[in-house]
Every structure is written in structure tokens, then in C-alpha cells.
Amino acid sequence: MAQARVVILGGGFAGLVTARHLVKSGVVGKLCEVTIIDVGKAHVYTPWLYEAATGALRGETQMSKAKMLEMCCFGYDRLPGFRHIRFIQNRIESVDLTAKQILLDGKRQIPYDVLVVTLGAEPNYFGIPGLPEHALVLKRLEDAAKIHEAIVRLVDKATAHNPKYITIAGAGPNGVEFVSELANTLRILERREKLETGAIKISLLDPSPELFTILAPSLRKRAIKRLERLGVDLKPGLRVSEVSQGFVKAFTATGKHQDVVQLPADLCVWSAGVKFNSLVGSLPFLKDDRGRIVLENTYMVASHPGVFAAGDCAALVNPHTERADPQSAQVAHYQAHDLAKNIVRYIQGRPLKVAHLPKRWAFFSALGGTVAAGTLGGIKFWGYSAFVLRRLSDLYYFYYLLPPFSALRVWLEGVRLYHKNDR
Numbered sequence: 010m011a012q013a014r015v016v017i018l019g020g021g022f023a024g025l026v027t028a029r030h031l032v033k034s035g036v037v038g039k040l041c042e043v044t045i046i047d048v049g050k051a052h053v054y055t056p057w058l059y060e061a062a063t064g065a066l067r068g069e070t071q072m073s074k075a076k077m078l079e080m081c082c083f084g085y086d087r088l089p090g091f092r093h094i095r096f097i098q099n100r101i102e103s104v105d106l107t108a109k110q111i112l113l114d115g116k117r118q119i120p121y122d123v124l125v126v127t128l129g130a131e132p133n134y135f136g137i138p139g140l141p142e143h144a145l146v147l148k149r150l151e152d153a154a155k156i157h158e159a160i161v162r163l164v165d166k167a168t169a170h171n172p173k174y175i176t177i178a179g180a181g182p183n184g185v186e187f188v189s190e191l192a193n194t195l196r197i198l199e200r201r202e203k204l205e206t207g208a209i210k211i212s213l214l215d216p217s218p219e220l221f222t223i224l225a226p227s228l229r230k231r232a233i234k235r236l237e238r239l240g241v242d243l244k245p246g247l248r249v250s251e252v253s254q255g256f257v258k259a260f261t262a263t264g265k266h267q268d269v270v271q272l273p274a275d276l277c278v279w280s281a282g283v284k285f286n287s288l289v290g291s292l293p294f295l296k297d298d299r300g301r302i303v304l305e306n307t308y309m310v311a312s313h314p315g316v317f318a319a320g321d322c323a324a325l326v327n328p329h330t331e332r333a334d335p336q337s338a339q340v341a342h343y344q345a346h347d348l349a350k351n352i353v354r355y356i357q358g359r360p361l362k363v364a365h366l367p368k369r370w371a372f373f374s375a376l377g378g379t380v381a382a383g384t385l386g387g388i389k390f391w392g393y394s395a396f397v398l399r400r401l402s403d404l405y406y407f408y409y410l411l412p413p414f415s416a417l418r419v420w421l422e423g424v425r426l427y428h429k430n431d432r
């Protein structure tokens with residue numbers, strides 16, 4: 010019997026976990042062949058990107074800078090445990106759902122029997138003038154490298170008499186992790202007398218009047234204090250309206266004209282939201298109000314048998330909350346693992362199972378150095394214990410993705426390398 014051709018669009022968290030589960034369940038090479046198509050040549054472990062973007066700012070060797078970036082990257086051609094999976098590095102142009110073919114850049118066509126859409130999300134600029142040209146985002150490895158270079162340039166030039174300004178727009182989990190690690194690293198440089206005190210000024214803007222609402226109230230208060238102690242100027246209730254060379258314009262969230270403020274910004278980092286992937290946008294699937302693919306409770310795309318989706322590009326209603334779960338690596342990992350089991354059932358012609366989603370998700374946010382905050386199973390954690398738990402979640406992911414020894418090695422190397430940023 011011919012093997013089913015499973016094609017996974019996107020080798021991010023959801024795509025790789027799906028493939029890995031198919032390998033582990035022993036169906037690859039027997040019941041199906043699996044192809045992953047991604048525009049990049051490596052999977053990027055985004056939870057470590059903020060470390061790479063803010064580490065090794067002064068006096069460190071080029072090698073350690075490169076290593077910090079490399080650490081977040083898993084080259085598809087070198088992934089142990091994926092030996093029977095075919096990777097194609099190419100931009101996916103379109104999908105012909107009738108002919109069941111993927112059209113690649115370069116006009117190559119890849120046929121499929123089962124399609125898995127895990128294309129993630131893209132930064133959302135909300136049409137704000139000047140934002141795409143003058144702000145940097147932290148999404149891919151190249152972004153981390155660009156932000157790193159920009160910070161190094163400012164650190165080299167800044168003095169207490171001629172301070173430089175870094176503005177981070179968006180106090181969601183990514184913005185908070187980035188700003189805290191950056192502030193912590195700069196304070197360490199000041200202590201080591203490699204940077205004059207007050208030479209770099211950091212501010213964090215968010216339209217919401219209350220910051221860090223994702224954290225429990227008691228943790229939120231401590232997180233605010235922590236960032237203030239690290240010297241971050243917190244500016245809640247400010248919505249960015251324009252970005253130009255050297256400044257950011259924002260208005261109070263009430264939107265009154267007289268409340269417009271202009272803030273100096275030698276570097277602006279935009280971390281205020283994501284939108285649907287543009288290829289997903291072009292596909293004729295049912296979408297929710299945020300452009301995510303609406304799924305049936307089996308991960309099947311509504312009205313498209315044999316087409317599945319998971320991760321940031323998908324909206325699967327969680328029966329416990331009656332909403333789609335947040336876009337996060339953790340959710341993408343969980344969904345992909347669950348989805349892969351249904352792919353096996355689909356190939357075997359067995360009935361699909363209803364998605365089994367947890368009531369609540371653990372959440373941890375790094376707050377610079379070895380401090381973090383978060384909740385696991387309803388229990389709140391703060392400080393070093395939260396930091397350790399967050400690091401253990403990295404290990405959990407690597408352990409799922411890679412053979413045990415490789416997972417431990419990658420994790421230990423990362424922990425050791427990024428720990429250098431905190432000393």
C-alpha cells in the first residue's frame with residue numbers, strides 16, 4: 010500500500026513537534042512519509058532570543074556573540090531524531106487545495122495527502138507610520154542579531170552627558186523579558202565600569218493603563234518594582250502613533266489630541282503584537298477575527314478533510330475558557346503533540362479524537378538575570394525558583410524534540426552560555 014504523503018508547512022514549534030511525534034509513534038517510513046517545508050534553514054528557539062539579543066554587549070569576543078545567536082538555532086539538516094523526515098528549504102507561495110499540491114517559490118510543486126498548516130504569525134505594525142522603517146522587531150534570529158548590533162553601537166557611544174535612549178513598545182511577555190534582560194545587562198556593565206551610569210535610558214510603553222496583567226496581582230506588583238529598580242522608565246497608557254528617526258510619538262490611550270507625547274528613541278523595539286501569517290491569509294479557510302484558521306475540535310480545518318493546523322496560525326476553542334488559547338510556544342507544542350496522534354488515526358482510517366486541552370496553562374516570564382515570575386498549577390512562583398522552573402521548561406521542550414542526550418547537552422550549553430550575561 011502506498012504511504013500517505015504528510016506535508017507540514019512551517020518548521021517552527023508546532024511543525025517540528027508534529028513531525029517528532031510521528032517519528033516516535035513509528036509510522037514514518039511505514040504508513041507515511043513526512044516532509045517539512047520552511048523558508049529558513051533552522052528552527053529558532055524563540056524563548057532564548059532575548060538572551061542572544063542582549064548578551065555579550067561589551068568586551069566579549071566575537072565568538073561568544075556568534076555562539077549566543079547560534080544557541081537558539083537548530084539547523085534542520087542537523088536535527089538528531091528527524092532522520093526519516095525530509096526538509097525542503099523554500100518559501101511556500103501558495104497551496105492548491107483542489108489538486109492537493111504546494112507551490113514553492115521557484116515553481117516546484119509538492120503533492121500531499123495530509124496537509125498540516127503550522128505557519129505561525131507575523132509582527133503586526135497596525136499601519137503605524139514609520140514603524141516598519143524605523144523600529145526593530147524580535148522574531149527571528151536575524152532580528153536578534155540586528156538588535157544586538159544596534160545596542161552595541163549605542164553602548165559604545167553613550168555617556169552620562171550624552172545619553173542614548175532605547176524605547177520598547179509593547180509590555181506583553183516578549184517585551185517584558187527583553188526589557189528586563191537588557192536593563193539587567195546594562196546595570197552589570199555599569200557595575201563593571203564598562204558603561205557610565207545613566208548613559209542608556211530605557212523606557213517601556215504600553216497602551217494598557219495596567220502593566221503585566223498576565224501575571225497574578227501580587228506578582229505584578231513585584232515585577233513592576235523589579236523593573237523600576239533596574240532603571241526602566243515604565244509608561245503605561247501610551248499608544249504609539251508614529252516612529253521616526255530618533256523619536257517615538259505616542260498618545261494617551263484615551264486618544265485626546267492634547268495628550269500626544271514625543272519621546273527620544275535612538276532605538277525603538279516593537280513588541281506590541283502579531284497578526285496572521287500572510288500565506289494563511291491567502292488560503293480560503295474559515296478564519297476568526299484575528300485571521301487565525303478556525304479548527305474543528307479534532308484539529309481538522311473546518312470543511313477541509315485531511316487538512317490540519319496548530320500553533321499561532323490556528324484558533325482552536327478551548328472548552329474550558331470558550332476561547333482560543335494564547336499564541337505561545339507552549340500551546341503550539343501541546344497542540345502539535347495532540348494533533349499528531351489524530352494524524353496517525355486519520356492515516357489508519359480510525360475515528361479522530363476530540364482535542365484534550367488543559368484548563369489553564371503554566372506561565373513564566375523572565376525578569377532579568379536569574380529572576381522570573383509565573384504560575385504553575387495555580388501556585389505562584391517568584392525569583393530564583395521561578396527562573397529555575399522557566400529554564401526547566403526549556404529542557405522539557407528539548408527533551409521532546411531531541412534524543413535525551415542531545416537535549417541535555419543543548420540545554421546545559423545554553424544555560425552555561427547565557428548565565429555569562431548575568432555575572
Ligand SMILES: Cc1cc2nc3c(=O)[nH]c(=O)nc-3n(C[C@H](O)[C@H](O)[C@H](O)COP(=O)(O)OP(=O)(O)OC[C@H]3O[C@@H](n4cnc5c(N)ncnc54)[C@H](O)[C@@H]3O)c2cc1C
Pocket residue numbers: 018019020021022023024046047048049052055056057058059099100101102127128129130147148149183286288319320321322336337338339340341
Ligand atoms: C522573542 C520571542 C520570545 C518568545 N518567548 C516565548 C516563551 O518564552 N514561551 C512561549 O511559550 N512562547 C514564546 N514565544 C512565542 C512563540 O515563539 C510562538 O508562539 C511559537 O513560535 C508558535 O509556534 P508555531 O509553530 O505556531 O509558529 P513558528 O514557531 O513561528 O513557526 C512558523 C514557521 O513557518 C515558517 N514560515 C512562515 N511562512 C512561511 C512561508 N510562506 N514559506 C515557508 N515557511 C514559512 C517560518 O519560517 C517558521 O519557521 C516567543 C516569541 C518571540 C518572538
